[in-house]
Amino acid sequence: MLDAFARFPRAPLAHLPTPFSEMKRLRAALQAEGHLVPRLFIKRDDCTGLADGGNKTRKLEFLIGEALAQGADTIVTTGALQSNHARQTAAAAITAGIRPVLVLLDMVPYQGRAYRHSGNLLLDDIMGAEVRIVPQGANPAVFIKGAIDEISAADGKPFFVPTGGSNATGSLGYAAAYFEIADALDALGIANARIIHGSSSGGTQAGLVAGAALRGRGPAVHGINVYRGDHAAMKAGILSLARATAEALGAPSPADEAVILEEGFLGRGYGMPTAAMIEAVELIARNEGILLDPVYTGKAMAGLLALIRTRSTPPEEALVFLHTGGMPGLFAYEEEFTGNAKG
Ligand SMILES: Cc1ncc(COP(=O)(O)O)c(C=O)c1O
CATH class of the missing domain: 3.40.50.1100 (Rossmann fold)
Known part of the structure; x- marks a missing residue:
């Protein structure tokens, strides 16, 4: 894998690898709601270290x-x-x-x-x-x-x-990140897993999908659309960027099915708060002491919670939430969070 990335100029900006940890308290809270809950992990790309970090x-x-x-x-x-x-x-x-x-x-x-x-x-x-x-x-x-x-x-x-x-150069960063996540799962002996993250301009998902094509095995990649009402066009854009990134890396071209993009969590549009986002931000903060954001990771976590609560993913498949950062956005949306617990 090192060879595939070594020929691109790279400025060392990020603190890598970012932390990878298990969300045991969140899992227990969801089990207490009566759900069958898989092991839940979080990849802390909010901790990349540059001016408050992020993807x-x-x-x-x-x-x-x-x-x-x-x-x-x-x-x-x-x-x-x-x-x-x-x-x-x-x-x-x-x-x-x-x-x-x-x-x-x-x-x-x-x-x-x-x-x-x-x-x-x-x-x-x-x-x-x-x-x-x-x-x-x-x-x-x-x-x-x-x-x-x-x-x-x-x-x-x-x-x-x-x-x-989000072009083929930027997406290389997430192709490399895919190896970091897949290697962490391997080290824990977890063979069946899915990465869940918020998708917007698409470079994160495209990079992860290209990384999966290059690595050849590892977790599935599951984006949550937090950006566009035009879901099909967004998905097509991610696929084409994933293919361009894979080509740059000399990896096999990702298949159509490699891009999984979930809709239903955008609400009234990009940057517009939703009740599910507020519930997700508060639930993770109160159970794990981890701060998400209102525009991307809060809506993405709302997606992860819904997958568990509706039993849409099997309980034996570990879920890895990719925390892509964005915490400063909480201050721009302060009044959304002053109503205290929503239950
Ligand atoms: C905090 C956060 N999460 C997720 C994303 C989405 O990443 P991408 O634009 O690569 O789809 C962004 C993009 O702006 C972001 O700022």
Whole structure:
């Protein structure tokens, strides 16, 4: 496996391997509800270590590696106002001595009082990132091109990182992460397992699926759609990115069935809170002392809980929840969590 990744430039940004632990108290709480519950594990990619961590750090190792190899002096990236990706990209750029420019879209119709200044936006400001806001209804592509053209006109060398760092370069980070997870399961003697995680721009899932193709055996990969109403198009996008990533690695092309994407947990749309998300965030915090986030991991955990409560996965199959980070988002959604326990 080392050979497959060694030929890509890589900036060492993440604290790896991230912790891998069992959620025994959560399992007991679900058993107390009367369910047959498999062994539950958590892979702590919220602990990747860069400016509060998260899944983008693994992708950014390869993306910043490529940017440095090309002699870039400025990184331009994009995402929603509360983008975890933009926050981690800013930190990654800073550690590499590169200037971060964040083109952030005011695209989520959430009207919480802290959404437009706290959470990730506050952290972007503290890091001194240049933030350009795209108002609702405006064309993001115009703003992105404008930023890139301006940097070039001033003799700068811009490098563009797409939404979520989700291209075949960024996804290499999750192909490598698949080995980390599968090796941890092997070390515990667990042969039957499934990784569950939130899927949005798709690079995490595509990378994991490509990693599975390269490794040839290991846990299934099960994404929870937290991003798009157009589920079929999202799934097709993940498959095509998984195939591009596998090709870059010289791995067999993933089959259609390798991409499992669960719907039903998005609610009214990306970034819009759901009751199931709030229940999941509070349940995990109160049983495991682990903080999820309102936009991705809270909805993904709601998906995992539903799989258990509806007995959709067999009890002998261990579930590994991939915690992809995002905790700063809790502060942007503070009033969702002030109602105390929902039962
Ligand atoms: C905390 C968190 N979890 C999950 C995701 C989804 O990852 P991907 O965009 O690779 O699908 C993101 C992406 O922004 C994220 O910030």
